[in-house]
Amino acid sequence: MTVTIVGAQLGDEGKGGVVDIYGEAADVVVRYQGGDNAGHTVVHDGETYKLSLVPSGAVRGNVGVLGNGCVVNPATLFDEIDELRERGLEPDVRVAERAHVILPYHRVIDGVEEDEKADLAAGTTKRGIGPTYEDKAGRRGVRVGDLLDPGVLRERLEYVVPQKRALATEVFGIDLEGEVRDAFDIEVLFETYREFGERLAAEGMTVDCGTFLQERIDDGEAVMLEGAQGTSLDIDHGVYPYVTSSHPTAGGATVGTGLGPTVIGEGEVIGIVKAYLSRVGTGPLPTELGGVEGQTPDYDAETGADDDAEELATYIRDEGGEYGTVTGRPRRVGWLDLPMLRHAARTSGFTAIVVNHVDTLAGLDEVKVGHSYTMRTRDGEERTLTTVPPTTEQWARCEANLRTFDGWPEADWAAVAEDGWDALPEAARAYLEYVAGELDVPIYAVGVGPGREETVVREDPFA
Numbered sequence: 241m242t243v244t245i246v247g248a249q250l251g252d253e254g255k256g257g258v259v260d261i262y263g264e265a266a267d268v269v270v271r272y273q274g275g276d277n278a279g280h281t282v283v284h285d286g287e288t289y290k291l292s293l294v295p296s297g298a299v300r301g302n303v304g305v306l307g308n309g310c311v312v313n314p315a316t317l318f319d320e321i322d323e324l325r326e327r328g329l330e331p332d333v334r335v336a337e338r339a340h341v342i343l344p345y346h347r348v349i350d351g352v353e354e355d356e357k358a359d360l361a362a363g364t365t366k367r368g369i370g371p372t373y374e375d376k377a378g379r380r381g382v383r384v385g386d387l388l389d390p391g392v393l394r395e396r397l398e399y400v401v402p403q404k405r406a407l408a409t410e411v412f413g414i415d416l417e418g419e420v421r422d423a424f425d426i427e428v429l430f431e432t433y434r435e436f437g438e439r440l441a442a443e444g445m446t447v448d449c450g451t452f453l454q455e456r457i458d459d460g461e462a463v464m465l466e467g468a469q470g471t472s473l474d475i476d477h478g479v480y481p482y483v484t485s486s487h488p489t490a491g492g493a494t495v496g497t498g499l500g501p502t503v504i505g506e507g508e509v510i511g512i513v514k515a516y517l518s519r520v521g522t523g524p525l526p527t528e529l530g531g532v533e534g535q536t537p538d539y540d541a542e543t544g545a546d547d548d549a550e551e552l553a554t555y556i557r558d559e560g561g562e563y564g565t566v567t568g569r570p571r572r573v574g575w576l577d578l579p580m581l582r583h584a585a586r587t588s589g590f591t592a593i594v595v596n597h598v599d600t601l602a603g604l605d606e607v608k609v610g611h612s613y614t615m616r617t618r619d620g621e622e623r624t625l626t627t628v629p630p631t632t633e634q635w636a637r638c639e640a641n642l643r644t645f646d647g648w649p650e651a652d653w654a655a656v657a658e659d660g661w662d663a664l665p666e667a668a669r670a671y672l673e674y675v676a677g678e679l680d681v682p683i684y685a686v687g688v689g690p691g692r693e694e695t696v697v698r699e700d701p702f703a
């Protein structure tokens with residue numbers, strides 16, 4: 241049986257915590273898209289682990305698989321595995337031979353292209369994710385399986401690297417000096433990546449992903465499919481072009497692992513929702529509170545938004561720790577956006593949701609949600625929408641119609657988690673029931689704090 245975990249919003253919904261709780265019953269945890277642009281924190285036996293590529297289940301003794309839909313930076317992979325080993329763990333990580341490899345030139349190009357794009361820049365993580373998926377679609381990528389065969393690796397590099405050099409120097413005007421020169425040097429790349437291939441082979445890490453997983457399922461094992469990022473960052477269903485280059489939605493779970501849609505459809509697809517919104521990067525956000533310079537479109541830091549909105553935004557940002565883990569930059573925040581959630585629930589066919597960060601909103605007098613949008617058409621007409629419009633320009637012309645709920649007080653959240661659903665403050669339950677009713681799915685768990693034990697668990701999808 242499979243359980244697929246999908247981010248319902250813009251990433252950072254707390255998927256790692258859910259994988260951590262439900263993953264205990266899983267034998268295998270698979271990532272199906274993205275690469276080391278993700279970031280999850282796993283707390284296990286009192287130790288905190290920060291991972292960006294290795295599936296979080298590997299910390300807990302599950303087999304962790306990077307599916308064919310992932311893009312793999314072998315340097316990050318081995319750094320993370322080595323660190324886990326140094327800390328006394330024995331992670332069992334497998335990598336799909338069909339997964340594509342992030343090469344150093346992808347990172348260089350990601351950084352430079354972002355600078356060139358100006359207003360169209362998605363604010364990428366500069367890990368080379370987009371350029372690697374571009375090469376995959378352009379049929380000039382290097383796959384994990386190619387690293388195992390020096391002849392094939394050399395042939396691929398000899399074809400693609402001259403093109404990358406030309407792109408770097410002639411289009412982007414990059415000076416190929418020092419480390420940057422090595423990123424475009426066939427011999428250096430060949431030696432480095434051949435060695436990565438030798439290590440992958442020596443440790444028996446590569447698999448034919450779909451076959452490997454199907455055999456496990458046929459043997460009665462439980463498989464968890466772990467999405468990274470979120471629905472509104474999906475390259476088809478998100479806020480294009482301010483998206484990532486893969487499919488965080490449940491369709492990505494089938495293409496990105498080699499398991500059939502019917503196999504995944506027999507299991508559960510759980511949408512992970514944060515009780516409010518946060519966003520790294522630009523693009524429309526109709527329920528945004530206040531703004532963040534450089535990320536909120538047309539935001540003027542001098543005049544700001546209205547003071548109450550800025551104050552609320554700061555409160556939620558501080559309570560929720562909505563600051564970049566590396567840069568410390570504030571993230572954009574906003575009220576929960578129901579059109580965005582309806583879109584996510586349909587796109588992935590959620591069978592249930594988990595709502596996180598309910599404790600973060602505690603202490604507010606009232607809590608709002610964007611129930612629907614009023615969109616101004618180009619002709620100046622107004623239309624009510626209950627889901628997100630297809631183009632980003634239309635989305636930018638949407639104003640949220642807010643509904644107001646009573647706020648809920650602070651509580652002893654550890655006790656609430658222990659005592660269960662009925663122990664949640666009544667107003668919080670009313671808020672959650674509204675969300676579940678609108679999406680027509682049950683709530684399987686509610687996150688009321690950062691720790692794993694601070695979760696009200698109502699259903700175990702593997703049970």
Ligand code: IMP
Nearest residue numbers: 251277278362363364365483484520521
């Ligand atoms: P990329 O995935 O590095 O190409 O970045 C594309 C967009 O996705 C940017 O707006 C990033 O901020 C966003 N993004 C990528 N990974 C994450 C994530 O794990 N959480 C939240 N946003 C992300």
